[in-house]
Amino acid sequence: MEQVIANGFYLGAQYALIALGLTLIFALMNVLNFAHGQMYVLGGFITYTVYGQLGLPFVLALLASGVTLAVIGALMEKFLFRTVIKRSLREESTMLLAAATAFFFDAVILLIFGEKQRGVPKIVKGVFNDGGIIMPYDRMLVGVLALVFIAAFVLYMQYSRVGRAMRALAQDRVAAQLMGVKVDRYTMIGFAMGAMLAGIVGGLLVTITGVNSGIGGPISIKAFMMVMIGGAGVVGGAIAGGFILGMMESVGLTVLREYGDVTYLVIFAALMVFLSIRPNGLMGKPWG
Amino acid sequence: MIDRRSTLKSMVLGAVSALAMAAAGMPSAEAQNKELKIGFVGVTSGPAAAWGTSNVRSMQTRAAWINETGGVKIGDATYNVNIVTFDDQKDPKRAIAGMEKMAQEGIHYVVGPNVDDGAAAVRPVAEANGIIYFPYAFPKALYQKPASNAVLGMIANYQSGPAIYKYLKENKGVKTIAFVAANESDPLSQRDGGVEAAKALGLKIVAQNDTYQNDTRDFTPVLTPIVALKPDLLVLSGVAPANAPLLIRAARELGFEGLISTETAQDAKVLEEGAGEYANGFISVGGASTPEIASDAMKEFVARYTKMFGEYNDESNTKVYALEYIIDTLKANPAAIDNVDEFKKTMDTFSAPNPYLKGDAKLSYVGTTSFGQKRQLAVPMVVNEYKDGAFQTLFVGTVD
Numbered sequence: 001m002e003q004v005i006a007n008g009f010y011l012g013a014q015y016a017l018i019a020l021g022l023t024l025i026f027a028l029m030n031v032l033n034f035a036h037g038q039m040y041v042l043g044g045f046i047t048y049t050v051y052g053q054l055g056l057p058f059v060l061a062l063l064a065s066g067v068t069l070a071v072i073g074a075l076m077e078k079f080l081f082r083t084v085i086k087r088s089l090r091e092e093s094t095m096l097l098a099a100a101t102a103f104f105f106d107a108v109i110l111l112i113f114g115e116k117q118r119g120v121p122k123i124v125k126g127v128f129n130d131g132g133i134i135m136p137y138d139r140m141l142v143g144v145l146a147l148v149f150i151a152a153f154v155l156y157m158q159y160s161r162v163g164r165a166m167r168a169l170a171q172d173r174v175a176a177q178l179m180g181v182k183v184d185r186y187t188m189i190g191f192a193m194g195a196m197l198a199g200i201v202g203g204l205l206v207t208i209t210g211v212n213s214g215i216g217g218p219i220s221i222k223a224f225m226m227v228m229i230g231g232a233g234v235v236g237g238a239i240a241g242g243f244i245l246g247m248m249e250s251v252g253l254t255v256l257r258e259y260g261d262v263t264y265l266v267i268f269a270a271l272m273v274f275l276s277i278r279p280n281g282l283m284g285k286p287w288g
Numbered sequence: 289m290i291d292r293r294s295t296l297k298s299m300v301l302g303a304v305s306a307l308a309m310a311a312a313g314m315p316s317a318e319a320q321n322k323e324l325k326i327g328f329v330g331v332t333s334g335p336a337a338a339w340g341t342s343n344v345r346s347m348q349t350r351a352a353w354i355n356e357t358g359g360v361k362i363g364d365a366t367y368n369v370n371i372v373t374f375d376d377q378k379d380p381k382r383a384i385a386g387m388e389k390m391a392q393e394g395i396h397y398v399v400g401p402n403v404d405d406g407a408a409a410v411r412p413v414a415e416a417n418g419i420i421y422f423p424y425a426f427p428k429a430l431y432q433k434p435a436s437n438a439v440l441g442m443i444a445n446y447q448s449g450p451a452i453y454k455y456l457k458e459n460k461g462v463k464t465i466a467f468v469a470a471n472e473s474d475p476l477s478q479r480d481g482g483v484e485a486a487k488a489l490g491l492k493i494v495a496q497n498d499t500y501q502n503d504t505r506d507f508t509p510v511l512t513p514i515v516a517l518k519p520d521l522l523v524l525s526g527v528a529p530a531n532a533p534l535l536i537r538a539a540r541e542l543g544f545e546g547l548i549s550t551e552t553a554q555d556a557k558v559l560e561e562g563a564g565e566y567a568n569g570f571i572s573v574g575g576a577s578t579p580e581i582a583s584d585a586m587k588e589f590v591a592r593y594t595k596m597f598g599e600y601n602d603e604s605n606t607k608v609y610a611l612e613y614i615i616d617t618l619k620a621n622p623a624a625i626d627n628v629d630e631f632k633k634t635m636d637t638f639s640a641p642n643p644y645l646k647g648d649a650k651l652s653y654v655g656t657t658s659f660g661q662k663r664q665l666a667v668p669m670v671v672n673e674y675k676d677g678a679f680q681t682l683f684v685g686t687v688d
Contacts, residue, residue, distance in 0.1 A: 114598075218501075
């Protein structure tokens with residue numbers, strides 16, 4: 001059972017980091033970014049290219065993934081989402097735009113990086129085995145790095161000037177604007193940070209799970225589940241949602257294995273019941 | 289007013305037009321040839337894109353090769369081969385639309401679909417429109433009477449599985465076996481076939497209900513309980529090439545020391561990148577490109593594919609065959625070019641040299657034992673073992 005718990009914690013750390021960027025964008029703009037998974041995939045392919053193909057240091061590759069996705073995110077916000085939000089009163093317009101960008105990224109990634117699954121050399125070799133828990137060192141490192149990134153993100157949002165401005169925007173956009181917060185600027189920074197987080201986690205996890213052009217959609221779906229569990233637009237909720245989903249997966253796959261693939265059936269059923277009782281998730285909205 | 293700029297523009301346009309007209313009037317080998325359209329309906333996008341992409345690229349590589357060398361002579365006419373493609377996105381509804389498109393274009397020979405439900409869905413369209421199609425899907429009903437228009441393009445798991453398990457039982461001392469499959473129709477049916485084959489061989493099955501979502505990225509939780517059972521052989525039923533390295537790596541990292549195999553084709557580069565040395569010893573079913581058995585034609589095919597698309601895919605070792613069979617059967621009976629009944633008649637007696645294998649191997653239609661009629665391509669059943677970035681031939685089997 002220790003192994004199952006350890007697997008759950010590791011998966012939870014991964015998932016929480018994936019969900020953070022999504023919930024940040026939702027909190028700031030009320031936009032469900034369907035392209036979040038594709039941004040993750042793009043980050044993975046950039047790390048694959050820089051670290052796996054060009055042989056440059058992994059840290060540089062991770063940086064390249066983060067910076068590239070931040071730039072893409074900023075451009076998307078400035079030229080696509082900002083325009084649509086200003087011109088359309090219907091909220092579904094941004095959802096359609098997000099879905100369109102997801103399809104667009106899918107096609108571009110397939111065209112550039114091909115159809116094959118890609119992987120990179122392990123960043124740390126060896127496996128920890130104390131007789132009860134087996135955990136490869138690279139997973140432990142990735143788990144720790146995920147926790148570090150989560151902590152850094154939370155601290156940044158809590159104590160930095162930019163973080164405070166974004167939290168103000170998330171709580172009340174009009175009030176923040178009246179208090180002198182530059183709405184367009186901080187919204188763009190927020191979108192760029194959300195995209196950057198997707199790129200970094202994609203780059204981080206390419207060392208463990210590899211990457212292929214078709215996984216963007218499924219990653220987005222899992223990220224949405226975590227956000228729904230924790231509460232849309234709440235950083236703590238996304239983290240909690242990630243760990244809950246990771247633990248449910250790990251325990252379910254062990255306890256329910258004799259009944260076939262019912263783990264996700266149970267998770268979805270539980271999610272439906274849960275949302276009917278708490279439609280805003282564990283921590284609900286607004287963020288604060 | 290005519291100025292210098294517009295005069296120059298007129299001269300350039302005139303020159304381009306003259307060149308274009310001259311080019312159009314010039315006789316070329318390709319322009320004189322008729323066009324033979326061959327269809328492809330399969331998955332070239334989404335998570336399963338690797339299956340269809342290797343398929344269609346194999347066809348495009350071979351077609352370009354044929355066209356470059358003057359086309360193919362069928363009866364009295366010479367044809368250039370034109371591959372008409374349709375991405376069904378692994379959706380049966382789109383597969384039907386794709387097959388209807390092929391019918392509208394007057395195409396009689398179609399390669400694909402790549403999965404069970406798509407192959408079953410297109411059957412009525414193919415039969416109503418006189419189309420012979422070559423699925424990479426295993427349900428026997430597609431190939432048994434009264435069905436007659438589908439021809440299995442590869443070795444089925446219920447043909448390769450028993451051969452692999454028997455070999456491992458006799459040569460590697462395998463006594464216990466565990467199965468794990470994605471929760472989708474193809475892998476589950478392949479798992480069920482594998483379980484039956486293992487039972488028939490007297491192997492002890494220690495796990496057969498374990499499944500996973502096809503989009504799983506971390507297989508450690510899936511494999512933790514299976515590895516604890518310590519089977520001699522872990523079978524990854526119907527595993528997609530994208531998932532194979534992840535499953536292998538997770539199993540080995542959890543301390544699994546037994547053998548791992550699958551009955552689907554895999555790619556050595558994907559295994560090398562995703563699992564590294566953990567993939568050594570992994571057994572899968574391939575085609576004809578291992579050095580021990582590949583002919584010069586196969587080597588040239590691989591070189592041309594690599595040049596055309598930047599990187600070869602080992603899955604194409606089996607997928608190179610369908611177009612070859614279509615063309616060679618049409619060459620054997622030119623009346624079949626627009627008459628699939630003639631094609632079916634020829635299938636019973638057809639035989640031609642296999643250009644992709646060393647020695648005197650033959651292309652022929654098989655399947656009598658499995659389907660009661662010849663509705664399968666005789667693709668060599670090459671069982672490979674992965675070792676340090678490449679496949680080595682473990683043994684070569686046949687299907688009748």
